[in-house]
Amino acid sequence: MRVKVLKTFRLSDIVGHKTETVILDDKQIKFNLLNEVSIQDFTSQKGLRRLPKATQNAIIAGLKTTDILDSEDKENLGIFVGTSLSYVEHALQFVSEAYESSPRLVSPLMFPNTVLNSISGWVSIVLGSRELNTTINIGNSSGISALKTAYEYVELGIVKYALVVVTEEITKSIVESDLTSSSEYTEETIGILIGDNEEGYEIESSYSRYIKRRNFEDSFSKLVEENPNYQIYGFLENHESKNKCNVIMSKEANRLSCNSLNILYDLLEQNIQKFIIVEESKSSIYSYLKIKRSGHE
Secondary structure, three states: OEEEEEEEOOHHHHEEEEEEEEEOEEEEEEEEEEEOOHHHOOOOOOOOOOOHHHHHHHHHHHHOOOOOOOHHHHHEEEEEEEEOOHHHHHHHHHHHHHHHOOHHHHHOOOOOHHOOOHHHHHHHHHHHOOOOOOEEEEEEOHHHHHHHHHHHHHHHOOEEEEHHHHEEEEOOOHHHOOOOOOOOOOOOEEEEEEEEEOOEEEEEEEEEEEOOHHHHHHHHHHHHHOOOOOEEEEEEOOOOHHOOOOOOOOEEEOOHHHHHHHHHHHHHHHHOOOOEEEEEOOOOOEEEEEEEEOOOO
């Protein structure tokens, strides 16, 4: 089975970003937030306005990305969400209330927002999916790992279509917790619909796992040698594999788990025929996606 990218969507393309600045210990820190958008402009379903920003954005991305499917296909749609820090602020609020007041005074309405899988659960509810849904959180590699997992489910025939949504909500508590970072944190939400199809971009292979650096470098060197006609885009830190990349991607605008899928979105829009995206996370998870346009060998 050939797994193809059927449609993509990026929320910042329609709402844009705004830059905010905080001063901490005489250090100026900038972060870029998605402009506010009303979820009621996309769905008439009730009870969504109180959801966290990341969840609302994921729902919007899900609706826009799957609008080419009929209701029956949506019922059989697998949903895979990648995020890294979107739950932090809500967990902090929940725990702070318990410590500063009393556990008895904490609102039970706050708890669901601290549960990672609530994002994919809400996307599933709004789209009407009866298939599996899951939220993957392994740091910066969450997005590319979510796509890898979705790819495997489609390739094995477990689901016909899979929606991948990667979303990040940046709050002051996140910025304050990482003063050593020189990157500008940037909110983003991206949707990717994949499935079995004749036309479009084919996901040839995907890889994401915890592995020793030396083993990854050996594996990556082999990948480069076997695919000389592929452009290689790398989110890599300080090791020799950087030299094998055609383009080293900057993290000056750090979209966290959205980094790789943001580049994937751009490359598809630019009609790049063959490419590999490779990423290294701080926790030694190495990932790559190998993609080509149908009809190109």
